[in-house]
Amino acid sequence: MATSVFNRRWAAVLLEALTRHGVRHVCIAPGSRSTPLTLAAAANAQFICHTHFDERGLGHLALGLAKASGEPVAVIVTSGTAVANLYPAMIEAGLTGERLVLLTADRPPELIDCGANQAIRQQGIFASHARQTLDLPRPTPDIPARWLVSAIDSAMAGLDYGALHVNCPFAEPLYGDDEGGDDPWSQALGDWWQSGAPWLRETPRNTVPVMKQPDWFLWRQKRGVVVAGRMTAEEGVRVARWAQELGWPLLGDVLSQTGQPLSCADLWLARDDARDTLAQAQIVVQFGNSLTGKRLLQWQAACAPQEYWLIDPLDGRRDPAHHAGRRLVARVADWLETHPAQPRAGWAPELTELAARTRQCTQTYLASRFGEAQAAQRLPVLLPDNGQLFVGNSLIVRLIDAFAQLPAGYPVYSNRGASGIDGLISTLAGVQRATAKPTLAIVGDLSALYDLNALALLRHVSAPTVLIVVNNNGGAIFSMLPTPAAERERFYLMPQNVEFRHAAAMFSLGYACPQSWDELEQSVAQAWGRTGTTLIELQVPPAEGAETLQTLLKKVNTL
The missing domain is CATH 3.40.50.970 (Thiamin diphosphate (ThDP)-binding fold, Pyr/PP domains)
Structure with a gap:
């Protein structure tokens, strides 16, 4: 089989494997070395293909698609500096939880470090910012198709958030008609082509069940404050309802989608009396991270409750103030389900009144x-x-x-x-x-x-x-x-x-x-x-x- 034809078959199997993990959108930049990937994506009816001439913008286009759809999104670029232009978007995805699959075409090993055009060292280019990496070999019929699909399946099972970088070297020729005919290499996958399921069903690594805090029934009876950072719209509504039932003040970020019941917090948190009231809280429960307001961040850094709990689906500390307390890795909705509120009267009504006066002052001044x-x-x-x-x-x-x-x-x-x-x-x-x-x-x-x-x-x-x-x-x-x-x-x-x-x-x-x-x-x-x-x-x-x-x-x- 001609090299150009086998490159296409290899790429077709790779792209088909991604469909089994929910990839629907593929973002493609123009390039020659990426031709096998581009044509394989275009030929797969399950994909919605998007194009852009700027790889840096293409990465962010994929980021937006992943952000709003909640699905992994694939990106196809050619070799060289086109790959490096994906860096900002994949860094952002690693911090905010979107899933990107970066398919970077590459020169084969014999063209690296010898002066070949558009050939750079792409293996490991994203260093610690890539959540998963997979360096594929040059396509060859000597490697069975089941290795390729199982390698993709295993990498996708580990992609709980951030970017998977799949480096894909292709040797020339890159162009040539695929006239069909027998293809024992890809046909060896048998019924996989019709099944719609992954070849290798590996347990996802982010399926840890929510652990109920055994003392929650005690803490929910105390004076608490809820801090709401970045989360989904549905989660924001649920957090606001949960805080209201508990009678706890809610400090909502612009990205919390909670409705910010105590609005203009970044203005009134500069007041001593507001901070004194909040200092009476025995526990602070924060959902999500990436807080925006300067005064909210200053209060968050200075507060010293008996317990500080931070719930977010992404791992890592996520608390720049390093409070003593509990870092709970869980989806917000799942955690709320496991930790129901106990209806109580609000303990800080003066904050509601202060927020209302602040909002009125702001509206009057800006009218x-x-x-x-x-x-x-x-x-x-x-x-x-x-x-x-x-x-x-x-x-x-x-x-x-x-x-x-x-x-x-x-x-x-x-x-x-x-x-x-x-x-x-x-x-x-x-x-x-x-x-x-x-x-x-x-x-x-x-x-x-x-x-x-x-x-x-x-x-x-x-x-x-x-x-x-x-x-x-x-x-x-x-x-x-x-x-x-x-x-x-x-x-x-x-x-x-x-x-x-x-x-x-x-x-x-x-x-x-x-x-x-x-x-x-x-x-x-x-x-x-x-x-x-x-x-x-x-x-x-x-x-x-x-x-x-x-x-x-x-x-x-x-x-």
Whole structure:
């Protein structure tokens, strides 16, 4: 059998094995060495294939698909620096729990370290950031197909989260027609082709049952505080109900999807009386990690209850403050099922009243101030029915966390693992494609510039999509930090003096640049009424958002 033909057969078996583990989406970048993988994916009717010309954006597209679907997503790239461009997305997946399968084409061993074109050392390239690695040999009929499928099955069984890196060397020729005919090598798998099941059924390594805490019936009668970090929409609703039944205050992050019953916590947590009240808690139970608010993080680091429990499905400590207590690896919903609440009256009603006063103060102050802060505070008004929200990083996510109260159970997505600004628009595109829901996204101007070519991905959306770009002319978050004044603008803020009208036109997207809240609301409403993507640019004063946050912190402290 010709080398080009056998390369295709090998790749076809590999890709088919992935379908047995729930892989439906495959993200593909152009390249020659990856041809066997690309053509095998295209020929498999079980796959939905996505393409992008930028491997860094492609990795984030896969990340968004995995984030919103909850399924593993495969990525196919060619050899060389194309592989290295997947690094940011796979790092993020390792921190936030998505599953990626990175299929990287490679030169065969005889072309490595000898000056061959586009040949780099790809084995082990992702070091400790890859959850699983599998270095395949050069395709050869001497290795039985059952070895290949069982190797994939074993690696996928160990992929509880993060990335599996499968390095796939292919020798030339890469091109040639597969004229069919007998294929004893792949036919040796027999009924496997029709079964739909893995060849090797290996027990997943993340199937540890939830261990009920034997003293929970005692702790649930004490004064507790619930901290809600990143979790799913369904989990957020359940955690909020659970905390309410217990009568425990709930401090909900912007990504908690709990409805943040004690809203604007990042403002009122700066008050001494609020911290004094919370200090009476005997136990703190945290669900999820990746907290956003600065004051919440400061309180979390300083609190010293008798017990601190952290429940999250990902392993590792996940607590940068290193509290004494219990680190419980479990899915939030499973843990709640095993640890029911005992209905009790709330023990800190003054926090409910303080949160309400803070929210009213914030609304009053921002009522006539159009800009980044007002948009963050009123963001819930713009959300589409039966839709979802994607939030960028840097200043905007902090303003939303501090000023807004998002609806309970409304899906919110972001890249708050490594908290980078790379690949945000690409991730948004993946989230939208995975769910086919109307989607509102909001990012900063530098974030948008960093991933500008991902606007090409937003030309292909299955429901109305709105991307709000807050253009405060640079990295305004650095104005909140004690950066040296003389170097701040050149080395930190980096104003670019651009507008995004031309970017929208370049990629044939709708565009609006509202100058008031009424215009913004009208622009968003019109966008929900048409197909495709609308880019809405908010041109705001550079320091407005950061200065508003500081002003409201002072106002709330004197309520």
